[in-house]
Amino acid sequence: MARTARARQEIRRFLAIGAVQVAELDLDGEEAVLVPGPGSPPVTAGEVFVLVRRRGRPVGTLLAHVPRGADPKAVLAARAAMECPAVPVTEGGRSGxxxxxxxxxxxxxxxxxxxxxxxxxxxxxxxxxxxxxxxxxxxxxxxxxxxxxxxxxxxxxxxxxxxxxxxxxxxxxxxxxxxxxxxxxxxxxxxxxxxxxxxxxxxxxxxxxxxxxxxxxxxxxxxxxxxxxxxxxxxxxxxxxxxxxxxxxxxxxxxxxxxxxxxxxxxxxxxxxxxxxxxxxxxxxxxxxxxxxxxxxxxxxxxxxxxxxxxxxxxxxxxxxxxxxxxxxxxxxxxxxxxxxxxxxxxxxxxxxxxPAFLARLPRGLAHARALTAVREAPGGGTPGDHDVRTHPWPRRLSRLQRRGMLYGPVGYLRARRALRVAARGAR
CATH class of the missing domain: 3.90.550.10 (Spore Coat Polysaccharide Biosynthesis Protein SpsA; Chain A)
Incomplete structure (x- = not known):
């Protein structure tokens, strides 16, 4: 009974999640350039997920709210200046x-x-x-x-x-x-x-x-x-x-x-x-x-x-x-x-x-698997660089399904191998 009630609550929370706009903000140059994400309309008031670029390169993301009547570019540029400060951009493989x-x-x-x-x-x-x-x-x-x-x-x-x-x-x-x-x-x-x-x-x-x-x-x-x-x-x-x-x-x-x-x-x-x-x-x-x-x-x-x-x-x-x-x-x-x-x-x-290397890491691996599938509540930590702000809790139903999948994975792999062998014999 308690599980059913919890599941219904999770579904209600899920359905209450609102849409978020997607945009790109390039801080290179004297004036920031704001463009909508691919296939998205121009940015207006509301929640916005922003990719911040410097010199054209991605340097971070942030989630921001644009008040009604405000200039989206000004609001988002101010947030980006605080949360994604200017840092040297690694050239990496760009040369050559x-x-x-x-x-x-x-x-x-x-x-x-x-x-x-x-x-x-x-x-x-x-x-x-x-x-x-x-x-x-x-x-x-x-x-x-x-x-x-x-x-x-x-x-x-x-x-x-x-x-x-x-x-x-x-x-x-x-x-x-x-x-x-x-x-x-x-x-x-x-x-x-x-x-x-x-x-x-x-x-x-x-x-x-x-x-x-x-x-x-x-x-x-x-x-x-x-x-x-x-x-x-x-x-x-x-x-x-x-x-x-x-x-x-x-x-x-x-x-x-x-x-x-x-x-x-x-x-x-x-x-x-x-x-x-x-x-x-x-x-x-x-x-x-x-x-x-x-x-x-x-x-x-x-x-x-x-x-x-x-x-x-x-x-x-x-x-x-x-x-x-x-x-x-x-x-x-x-x-x-x-x-x-x-x-x-x-x-x-x-x-x-x-x-041998796998077995040596197995105890820590099991702990990692438990953490990976844990119910993740909101709010959580995270930084704009990780954009893992956890604004919504991760439902228990999805955590349970992931754990079930982990138990099934080796069986699924062996089944897939067997199916390939059967198909190969049938093709001869």
Missing amino acids: KPPFASVVVATRERAGQLARALDSLLAQDHPRFEIVVVDNAPVTDETRELVERKYAERVRYVCEPVPGLAAAHNAGLAAVAGEVVAFTDDDVVADPRWLRELTAPFAADARLGCATGLILPARLTTPAQVLLESHGGFAKGFTPRTYDPARPPGDEPLFPFTAGRFGSGASMAFRTRVLREVGGFDPATGAGTAARGGDDLYCFVRVLAEGHRLHYTPYALVWHHHRETWRDLETQAYGYGAGLTAYLTAVLVNRPGLL
Whole structure:
């Protein structure tokens, strides 16, 4: 009875969450420049989630209220000046010519979203790149027809009949010619400098095997989108960082197994040779399989385990269209939990030599898992750089689903492997 009442209260709280505007504010120059987020209307009175830039580069976010009748730019610029003070902007990989790059976009029956993503990718300022669209287990010709009709010679089309995001990514990996291969999703809008910023670090560091970038919300119009972003969303902060297996970070006692800290699949790139050498993505992981997820995290760990560095840069930005409904959040919470333990299972199955290191970290790992799935009340801590202000409590229902997903993940991975073997026998 108490659980039912608590669940109803959580739903009421959820439905009461209001929409938040999304905007960008560039403080470079004598006068700040305020523009709406991608696809958003001009900023008016109300709550605003703001990406703050300096010299065009992302340096932080803030959540601010614009009073009725006030000038949005003046209000937001004053807040940004206080909370995102001027600091030297790290040049990072901006110096030097970025390598020839390939961009892989896996998709399935979402031609409208795909077109929006492709338009942003074709507007990249990278000097030399190609785009490959992988149509995963299609049931219609919609994606192929879109690519052929609208993008012709600018985008290559590949069809991968085996369902699953990892299988689609592997099909793209096999087709690319770039020295670096970048991956993003069909539900993003890429900042014009995304590909340059994501790939340039490879030219500066011969040991770099992987790079990841910043992911921010394109819209915050539904309670589900606002709730997810108020608890951190997909972003990993605004401080560039390089993870080196030769010098394990002291503040990451579970390194390299907490791969979710390194980045996400909507903004990641690999040195093509390195990704092929580790065998690419495990096809029994990822969305579209029984494992539910973890394909990106699997590759992060595999690349680090082979001695290559991984670099996170907040300057490589994509705007992500978060899922919109409560049901979406339930699916996402369960899938995240399942993907987490599925990718760990995949790592140990494919690289059993990592088992001693994994077992040594297991006690702390279990504590980390409990913290990861804990009910997170509001208000909480957080800084504009993390934008984890926790303006809304995280529902117990979603925490329970994430824990259930964690228990299911290894089973899901083994089921996915079995399904692949059955499919391979049937294809002979």
